[in-house]
Amino acid sequence: MMEEAQTKEFAREMFILSQINHRNVVKLLGCCLEAEVPMLVYEFVSNGTLDQYIHGGKGINSDRAFGTCLRVAVESAEALAYMHSSASPPIIHGDVKTANILLDDKLTAKVSDFGASKLAPTDEATIATLVQGTCGYLDPEYLITCLLTDKSDVYSFGVVLLELLTRKKALYLDGSAKDRSLVLCFMTAAKVGQHQELLDRQVRDEMRIEVLEEITHLVIRCLNMSGEERPTMKEVAERLEMLRRKQMHI
């Protein structure tokens, strides 16, 4: 339910989003503000989410699965980098997770649900109750400052990379309390240099050792507690593309 001022703001943002034309961002085709609850119409993306692809078992066991995952990671990173640095005004996603990365019939990544976070009102009294995002992916700094930045997306994207590498969910509820968070498990292991052991066996078998080391180093940088220390999405995209090339030229 929206006030008139909110509706105007919403319409403005939808207008901005509808101008975005990037092959790895789900295209917003239109919206209808006349209904009580606004409706958005997006292009249809047929092949489910990255979450289903990694955890659903469908397709993941083929021999080139990790190559596909790496390409999907590059494509998603490029989409986010584009929204952060080429869109005007810049757009922060605010809820980056594997369930928001859709795959089309050629398994091309299409980042969806863009801009949801920007719909939150900016006055501080209401902002605290409006924390969006998803447990397991949320930038810890955002919880303290209530300020969503492009580096919040970088943190969440680090969790996505970690899911790709470990094939574990960001939160798994079957573990003991301290083993529930993928990030905590990974960062604890990283402190004593044992993080490679958490990686999926097939991933470890498929990937070149130096690529594996560089990609886990990148993940650790994305997950730094301080947003300022994290790389930009642009740098993440460039590094991933470089690693993908390195991996392909065995």
Ligand SMILES: *[C@@H]1O[C@H](CO)[C@@H](O)[C@H](O)[C@H]1NC(C)=O
């Ligand atoms: C998804 O993509 C895979 C690989 O291209 C294909 O085998 C599968 O049939 C697709 N599924 C759907 C629902 O399109």
Ligand SMILES: *[C@@H]1O[C@H](CO)[C@@H](O)[C@H](O)[C@H]1NC(C)=O
């Ligand atoms: C964050 O990054 C800084 C600079 O690279 C590093 O000194 C620090 O140890 C990192 N913190 C964590 C928790 O990784």
